[in-house]
Amino acid sequence: MADGVLIVTGGSRGIGAATSRLAAASGYAVVINYASDAATAGSLVSEIVAAGGRAAAVQADIGVEADVVRLFEEADQLGPLRGLVNNAGIVDLAARVDAMSFDRLRRMFDVNALGPIVCSREAVRRMSTGSGGQGGAIVNVSSASAKLGSPGKYVDYAAAKAAVEGFTVGLALEVIGEGIRVNGVRPGIIDTDIHASGGDPDRVVRVAGQLPMKRVGLPEEVAQAILWLLSDASSYTTGAILDVSGGRAVAP
Numbered sequence: 001m002a003d004g005v006l007i008v009t010g011g012s013r014g015i016g017a018a019t020s021r022l023a024a025a026s027g028y029a030v031v032i033n034y035a036s037d038a039a040t041a042g043s044l045v046s047e048i049v050a051a052g053g054r055a056a057a058v059q060a061d062i063g064v065e066a067d068v069v070r071l072f073e074e075a076d077q078l079g080p081l082r083g084l085v086n087n088a089g090i091v092d093l094a095a096r097v098d099a100m101s102f103d104r105l106r107r108m109f110d111v112n113a114l115g116p117i118v119c120s121r122e123a124v125r126r127m128s129t130g131s132g133g134q135g136g137a138i139v140n141v142s143s144a145s146a147k148l149g150s151p152g153k154y155v156d157y158a159a160a161k162a163a164v165e166g167f168t169v170g171l172a173l174e175v176i177g178e179g180i181r182v183n184g185v186r187p188g189i190i191d192t193d194i195h196a197s198g199g200d201p202d203r204v205v206r207v208a209g210q211l212p213m214k215r216v217g218l219p220e221e222v223a224q225a226i227l228w229l230l231s232d233a234s235s236y237t238t239g240a241i242l243d244v245s246g247g248r249a250v251a252p
Contacts, residue, residue, distance in 0.1 A: 004080045004134070006230070007071065009033045009062050009119060010088030012041035014192030015141060018219035019085055019226050020044060024053030026227060031075045032057045033088065054078075062088040063110035065118055072122040082136040083230050084123040086116035086164070089141065094153040105156050112160035116140055117167055120182070124171075128178040135179025137230045140168045141222075144188045144245045165241055172239035181238040183229040188245025190217045212247035 006023050010016040011032035021044075024030045030048065032055055034041040041057035048055040058074045060067035075081060090111050092104055120138055127136035142165050145158035165184060172182035189211065191204045204216045225244045228234055 003027060004082030004136070005029045005031060005075055005078050006083040006085065007031045007033060007075050007081065007119070007123070008085045008087055009060075009071075009115070010035070011085070012037060012044050012057070015187065015190060015219045015222045015226075016085070016087040017044055018223035019087065020055065021048065022220070022223045022227050023083075023085075023230070024048040024055055025051070026231075028083065029054040029056075029078050031055075031071070031078065033060050033062070033071055035059070035061055035088070061111075062115035062119065063107065068115065068118045068122060072119075072126070076126070080134055081123060081126045082134065084119060084136070084138045085141065085226055085230070086119055086138065087141040088115060089143075089157075089161075091154050091157050096152055097155050100156060108156045109160050109163070112157065113163040113167075116164055120167075120171055124175055124178075124180060127180050128175060130178045133179070136181075138171070138180065138182045139226050139229045140164050140182070140184040141226070142168075142184050142186045142241060144186055144243075144248055146186065148248075168241060169239045176238060181229075181234070183234070183237060183239065184241040185222060185225050185229065186241050186243045186245060187222045188217055188248040190219055190222060192219055215246070217244065217246055 006028040008016050008020050011020045012034040020030045020032050032041050045055045045057050058071050060071035127133040129135055143161040146161040146165050150158040168182055168184040208216050222244050225242050
């Protein structure tokens with residue numbers, strides 16, 4: 001599988017960047033999707049190429065169907081698609097549901113729930129053995145918030161991620177006979193800049209001591225789980241959600 005193309009949405013930063021690096025080192029030609037920061041994506045491509053890997057950066061807003069279709073068409077130029085990591089995600093400022101606008105809710109679900117579904121649709125069309133594909137694997141990045149709900153903070157984000165988990169199980173069973181495995185990872189609090197984008201840049205420092213392991217997770221630790229689910233080492237695993245949250249059971 002690592003001889004083919006892997007698309008990593010939101011692949012230029014955080015968990016996505018760690019996954020892109022590890023996948024390239026494992027032999028994938030990695031398509032690093034980014035929404036707006038071309039410089040960061042380009043720098044990661046240069047880093048991977050300098051290390052002997054193969055990578056390309058493609059801009060696309062995962063919340064826009066036409067962008068998703070274009071992303072996959074550009075990836076087609078690199079070779080057969082063998083994997084997809086639905087990692088792109090957004091949060092907004094902490095708020096109660098009764099203070100959330102419809103525009104916020106729409107954007108949250110467009111990127112965090114509908115985006116992974118449309119990306120998976122395009123991947124299945126290419127990888128399904130029923131359509132002449134070679135098979136492959138899809139890994140959806142969820143969040144511990146899908147179980148915890150994130151009350152008073154990001155209930156909309158949590159709900160979108162819960163939708164992704166339900167979709168993961170359903171799609172896995174839908175394509176189980178077509179050479180495609182579909183799994184998910186459920187990270188806890190990971191040291192990435194998504195917290196800053198949600199207006200809480202100091203969150204990882206503030207909550208670390210309250211977590212069961214007394215620390216937050218690293219993007220590389222989630223990336224290792226993702227690469228295992230992509231690999232033949234997990235060949236009998238589909239429809240699973242792998243918890244990578246350091247034992248977190250309640251939201252601090």
